[in-house]
Amino acid sequence: MSRAEPVPPTAYAILGLLSMADELSGYDLRRWARALRFFYVSPAQSQIYSELRRLAALGWVAHREVAQDGLPDKRLYRTTPEGTAALRHWLEESPVEPPVLKHSVALRLFFGHLARPERLRTLLDDYISRTRSVLADLEQVRAELGDDPQWRFPALVGDWGLRYYAAEIDTVAALLPRLPCPEEPPPAEG
Amino acid sequence: MSRAEPVPPTAYAILGLLSMADELSGYDLRRWARALRFFYVSPAQSQIYSELRRLAALGWVAHREVAQDGLPDKRLYRTTPEGTAALRHWLEESPVEPPVLKHSVALRLFFGHLARPERLRTLLDDYISRTRSVLADLEQVRAELGDDPQWRFPALVGDWGLRYYAAEIDTVAALLPRLPCPEEPPPAEG
DNA sequence: GCCAGCATGTAAGGAGTTACATGATTAT
DNA sequence: ATAATCATGTAACTCCTTACATGCTGGC
Numbered sequence: 001m002s003r004a005e006p007v008p009p010t011a012y013a014i015l016g017l018l019s020m021a022d023e024l025s026g027y028d029l030r031r032w033a034r035a036l037r038f039f040y041v042s043p044a045q046s047q048i049y050s051e052l053r054r055l056a057a058l059g060w061v062a063h064r065e066v067a068q069d070g071l072p073d074k075r076l077y078r079t080t081p082e083g084t085a086a087l088r089h090w091l092e093e094s095p096v097e098p099p100v101l102k103h104s105v106a107l108r109l110f111f112g113h114l115a116r117p118e119r120l121r122t123l124l125d126d127y128i129s130r131t132r133s134v135l136a137d138l139e140q141v142r143a144e145l146g147d148d149p150q151w152r153f154p155a156l157v158g159d160w161g162l163r164y165y166a167a168e169i170d171t172v173a174a175l176l177p178r179l180p181c182p183e184e185p186p187p188a189e190g
Numbered sequence: 191m192s193r194a195e196p197v198p199p200t201a202y203a204i205l206g207l208l209s210m211a212d213e214l215s216g217y218d219l220r221r222w223a224r225a226l227r228f229f230y231v232s233p234a235q236s237q238i239y240s241e242l243r244r245l246a247a248l249g250w251v252a253h254r255e256v257a258q259d260g261l262p263d264k265r266l267y268r269t270t271p272e273g274t275a276a277l278r279h280w281l282e283e284s285p286v287e288p289p290v291l292k293h294s295v296a297l298r299l300f301f302g303h304l305a306r307p308e309r310l311r312t313l314l315d316d317y318i319s320r321t322r323s324v325l326a327d328l329e330q331v332r333a334e335l336g337d338d339p340q341w342r343f344p345a346l347v348g349d350w351g352l353r354y355y356a357a358e359i360d361t362v363a364a365l366l367p368r369l370p371c372p373e374e375p376p377p378a379e380g
Numbered sequence: 381g382c383c384a385g386c387a388t389g390t391a392a393g394g395a396g397t398t399a400c401a402t403g404a405t406t407a408t
Numbered sequence: 409a410t411a412a413t414c415a416t417g418t419a420a421c422t423c424c425t426t427a428c429a430t431g432c433t434g435g436c
Contacts, residue, residue, distance in 0.1 A: 008423065009294060016301035027387050039296040044425055049388065070432050072387045084304070091298055091305040096313065098320070102290040104199060106229035106350060108281055111206035112343035114274070115281040123286065130288070153302035156368060160296060160361055167357035171350055178346060198395060217415050234397055239416065260404050262415045383436090390429080397422075407412080 023076040213266040
């Protein structure tokens with residue numbers, strides 16, 4: 001087997017999604033990839049198409065052209081045996097990148113000495129309500145997966161996410177009473 | 191006031207760190223910025239220096255050159271009033287970017303149908319132990335902050351992180367018994 | 381008349397990384 | 409000897425994004 005190509009995780013994500021389906025177009029993949037958004041960045045449309053071209057160049061996916069009347073031609077992609085092997089190799093052998101978190105709410109709170117107390121409260125309140133809505137979305141996705149063994153692993157990750165977002169809401173809610181009161185003196189001027 | 195410049199969050203992070211100190215060199219900042227790693231990406235050395243140049247060009251930081259014998263010259267940066275105003279504006283008015291999570295462990299588990307059960311267990315076990323060590327690091331940092339009012343907000347974020355990582359460990363540990371047993375039939379060949 | 385959906389693609393650019401370069405000092 | 413600390417900087421590159429381009433169909 002040739003040396004592992006340094007292919008970005010997003011390429012493996014797309015390859016992985018293809019490995020769960022029979023045949024998908026780039027357009028289909030865009031919707032499938034939305035399922036990743038709860039624990040990974042859901043790639044932009046343009047990246048989906050460019051990763052598909054990369055995967056095709058590597059021989060990890062194959063496609064057939066499908067003409068449609070009225071609509072533009074469609075390319076239906078499927079994983080090749082080499083693609084499946086590459087995916088297996090990635091899962092089994094490749095070093096796992098440390099999870100990346102860029103928490104812009106925490107970043108702002110970290111510099112809270114320069115913000116008004118009301119603002120900090122709003123920051124956390126808004127974050128809680130946005131997280132609640134993410135959680136509601138995930139609950140729906142999870143419900144659609146049911147306990148079908150075909151979706152065993154997505155369901156596992158879904159349950160992980162459910163607990164993750166619920167914990168996040170709890171934790172941030174517990175922070176609220178520790179914020180400075182609006183009555184307290186404002187931050188030092190500067 | 192001029193229109194807000196589209197400056198990346200990392201620039202504000204560096205500006206914010208400077209707002210907590212008196213004077214810092216790029217080299218100092220590299221160590222200060224490590225404190226961000228629990229909830230944000232700690233920028234590369236080269237980015238710290240380039241963001242400092244950007245901030246200087248905007249007039250948000252000022253620096254003085256300090257000669258040293260034996261060692262190379264040093265540039266000590268401090269925030270300007272314009273910089274503090276920009277930071278305040280960012281905190282108070284700018285739209286908050288949604289937190290970004292790229293969880294490469296969850297991504298792999300999502301495609302668990304192509305991995306050996308032992309591998310999945312290792313994946314999660316390793317993630318738990320690496321998270322435990324992050325948690326231990328954070329505990330130490332948090333202890334150093336104490337309850338000094340100067341570090342009130344970093345301490346708040348630190349406590350958030352403590353709960354965050356503890357919850358992550360619990361959640362993933364709860365997933366372990368739901369993984370397929372090694373005795374179960376391996377994934378379909380392909 | 382307008383927007384959404386289907387379907388792909390290019391262009392331009394920003395954010396961020398790794399690797400390298402320099403060079404004195406001090407500790408192991 | 410070798411590595412770490414101090415101290416800054418450049419070069420090359422990747423990932424990923426937004427915005428735009430095209431064009432037909434069907435629903436409101």
